[in-house]
Structure formats: structure tokens, C-alpha cells
Amino acid sequence: MKIRTKNRQKWQPSLLPLLLLFVTGLTALLAQVIYVLPTGGSGLSGEVAQLQKQSGVSSPVTAVLMNFRGYDTLLEVMVLLLAVIGAWSLTKAPLSGKNDHPSPVLVTAVRLLAPLLCLVAMYLVWQGGHEAGGAFQGGALLGGAGVLMLVADLPLMQKIPARSFRLGLLLGPIVFLAVALFCLVMGGELLAYPQRWVASLLLLIETACAVSIGLALASLFAGGRPPDDLLDKENPAVPYGEKKP
Amino acid sequence: MIANTLYNLCGLLLFAMGLFALFACSHPLRKILAVNIMSTGVFQILVATAYRPVGAGAIDPVPHAMVLTGIVVSVSVTALVLVLACRVQETSNLSLLRKGRKIKEPKERAG
Numbered sequence: 001m002k003i004r005t006k007n008r009q010k011w012q013p014s015l016l017p018l019l020l021l022f023v024t025g026l027t028a029l030l031a032q033v034i035y036v037l038p039t040g041g042s043g044l045s046g047e048v049a050q051l052q053k054q055s056g057v058s059s060p061v062t063a064v065l066m067n068f069r070g071y072d073t074l075l076e077v078m079v080l081l082l083a084v085i086g087a088w089s090l091t092k093a094p095l096s097g098k099n100d101h102p103s104p105v106l107v108t109a110v111r112l113l114a115p116l117l118c119l120v121a122m123y124l125v126w127q128g129g130h131e132a133g134g135a136f137q138g139g140a141l142l143g144g145a146g147v148l149m150l151v152a153d154l155p156l157m158q159k160i161p162a163r164s165f166r167l168g169l170l171l172g173p174i175v176f177l178a179v180a181l182f183c184l185v186m187g188g189e190l191l192a193y194p195q196r197w198v199a200s201l202l203l204l205i206e207t208a209c210a211v212s213i214g215l216a217l218a219s220l221f222a223g224g225r226p227p228d229d230l231l232d233k234e235n236p237a238v239p240y241g242e243k244k245p
Numbered sequence: 246m247i248a249n250t251l252y253n254l255c256g257l258l259l260f261a262m263g264l265f266a267l268f269a270c271s272h273p274l275r276k277i278l279a280v281n282i283m284s285t286g287v288f289q290i291l292v293a294t295a296y297r298p299v300g301a302g303a304i305d306p307v308p309h310a311m312v313l314t315g316i317v318v319s320v321s322v323t324a325l326v327l328v329l330a331c332r333v334q335e336t337s338n339l340s341l342l343r344k345g346r347k348i349k350e351p352k353e354r355a356g
Contacts, residue, residue, distance in 0.1 A: 019268050027261040034253045034290070043295070043305030060306035061313070069310060076314045083321035087328045136313045213317060220324035223331075 056198030058130045065134060066202050070191040074176050077209055080216045081173050091224035099153035110152045117145035125210045129199070135172075135209040142214020147221045157218065158226060165215065165226070172212025176205050252293035259286030273330045277323060284319045288312045 048060050048068070055063035065073055121141035128134030149156040160168075179201055180191045187194055193201050219226070263283030267276055295308040 016269065019265065023261050023265045027257060030257050031254065034257060044307045045303045045305045048306050049303065060303065061309045064306045064310040065313060073314060076318050079318050080321045083325040086325045090328050090332050136317050140317065217320065220321055223328055
């Protein structure tokens with residue numbers, strides 16, 4: 001059944017001013033709320049500073065991110081993984097990585113920049129313990145390195161073996177969950193890190209999450225399942241639901 | 246304090262513009278962009294909320310942490326929605342995204 005609809009549905013002329021009125025009213029209301037917001041207060045920075053010593057890191061943002069609001073961050077890493085699973089189950093990536101005649105400038109730029117980006121990402125993850133930095137910043141840089149390789153259409157991302165790629169994607173959530181369960185066993189509460197190992201546990205989680213975030217962002221940029229994938233190589237003609245020979 | 250209010254109001258303006266476009270435009274790509282602009286406005290307000298003038302003590306780290314995770318999550322959600330929009334374009338007859346683009350459907354779709 002073919003349904004043809006017009007690409008652009010025009011708003012009724014009487015509705016558009018109504019919408020404008022609604023949005024303007026809402027904006028005025030929100031502006032009023034912003035105006036009466038208390039400004040001079042310190043927010044939660046006092047409470048964070050009090051508990052800073054117990055958190056295992058000296059950067060307040062990292063302490064909030066990984067320790068005080070660790071549950072939130074755990075679920076957000078999961079959201080990233082879910083987005084990748086969703087994108088992979090919908091399409092294959094259009095980028096093939098088969099640029100046969102890459103320009104030497106491009107190759108040199110990628111070869112110089114990609115390792116540098118990975119190095120800076122590692123530095124940012126390490127720096128997250130005491131200054132601005134951390135898993136998300138490092139992961140974003142790693143993702144940038146992946147995007148660079150994808151845009152150059154060089155077969156570098158594709159050279160990562162499919163299993164290792166999946167393992168890397170899962171590394172962050174799995175390590176985070178494992179640490180959470182470890183805390184549950186040791187201390188009796190989920191994500192209540194034991195005081196003795198809190199610093200090293202946080203660094204472990206951050207490193208694993210940075211790898212996962214970077215790979216997830218790069219594969220989301222690719223826009224789908226990588227070509228020549230695990231599934232296509234190992235069982236090329238087995239339809240869904242049938243058993244392997 | 247004036248700078249703070251200005252940042253907040255700019256964020257609010259971005260949010261309002263995004264909200265208007267979200268309702269007024271029917272094109273999915275425009276809707277996705279509108280939601281992104283809305284979320285940018287919210288992030289801006291959160292960052293401005295965390296700001297303290299120099300010498301008035303440390304910044305509030307809680308909104309900063311929220312924005313950090315929020316940016317990454319909004320990027321991933323945008324990517325997923327874009328893939329979904331592409332699929333809608335491929336499988337339906339609506340000319341939503343690229344006009345006149347031939348569907349390059351791989352013959353066998355594994356599992």
C-alpha cells in the first residue's frame with residue numbers, strides 16, 4: 001500500500017499565531033522563574049567540598065560524576081550502549097573504508113593526529129582525578145579520533161576485529177556494573193565504594209568508560225553496523241531462527 | 246550577576262526557538278535540530294547556574310556533572326534518531342530526507 005503524503009504540512013493560518021502566543025507565554029513564565037532564582041547561593045558546592053576527602057578524587061566534578069551520582073552515570077553509559085545497539089540493529093554503516101587512492105596529505109594527517117588524540121584522551125582521563133577532565137572528555141576525544149578515521153575513509157576502524165570492537169563497547173558498562181556489584185558484596189550497598197580502594201576503582205571505571213564512550217561515539221557517527229561484520233563472515237547464509245550446521 | 250542573567254536568558258531564548266520549531270516544522274530533520282537547540286539551551290542554563298563570580302567560592306559541581314553526561318547522551322540520542330529517520334525514509338514512500346535519493350538496499354539483511 002502506497003501512501004503519498006505531502007512533504008510539508010502547512011499549519012492552519014489561525015494556528016500559527018496561537019503557537020507563537022503559547023511559546024511566548026511559556027518563555028515569559030520561564031524568564032520570571034529564572035529572574036526569581038536565588039543567585040548568590042553556593043548550591044551544593046559546600047556539601048561536595050565537605051565530602052571531597054571521602055570521594056577518592058580531588059576534582060569536585062569528577063567526585064560528583066563518579067561517586068556521589070555514580071548511579072546516574074552508570075545508567076548514562078548504558079544509554080550510550082543502547083543507542084549503539086539501536087543504530088546497529090537498524091542499518092549497516094554506509095562508510096566502507098575502501099578509499100583506494102587516498103591523498104598523502106590525508107594519510108599523514110590521520111597518522112599524526114589519531115595517536116595524538118588517543119594520547120590526549122588518556123591524559124584527560126588521568127587528569128580527571130584532580131582537575132577538569134575525566135571519562136566523558138577522554139571518551140569524546142577518542143570518539144573524535146574515530147570520526148577522523150571514518151571521515152578520511154581509510155580502513156583503520158575496520159581493521160579492529162569485530163569481537164574486540166564489541167568487547168570495547170561493552171567494557172565500560174561491564175566494569176562499572178562489576179565494581180557496583182563488588183561494592184554491594186563488600187560494603188552492603190550498590191556503588192558505595194570501600195574507602196581503601198576508592199581512588200583506584202574510580203580510575204578503573206573511568207578508563208573503561210572512556211574506551212566505551214569513544215567507540216560508541218565513533219560507531220554512532222558511522223551510522224550503523226560496521227560492514228564485513230562478525231555476522232556476515234561467520235554465518236553468511238544462515239537465516240534468522242535456523243540452527244547453525 | 247548581569248552576565249549570569251544574560252547567559253540564562255540566552256539559554257531560555259534558544260529553548261523557546263527550539264520549541265517553536267519543533268511544533269511548526271514537519272520535516273523530521275528540522276525537528277531533530279530543534280530538539281538539539283532546545284537541549285543546548287538547557288545546558289547553557291545549567292552551566293550558568295553553576296557559575297560563581299571570581300572569589301565567591303568554588304563552582305557548583307553538580308550542574309556541571311549533569312551537563313557533562315547530558316551532552317554525551319544527547320549526541321547519542323541524536324545519532325539514533327537520525328538513523329531512525331533514515332530508515333523511515335528508506336522504507337516508506339515519504340520524501341522526508343533527501344529527495345530523489347535511490348535506495349541502496351543491501352540484498353540480504355542478516356538477522
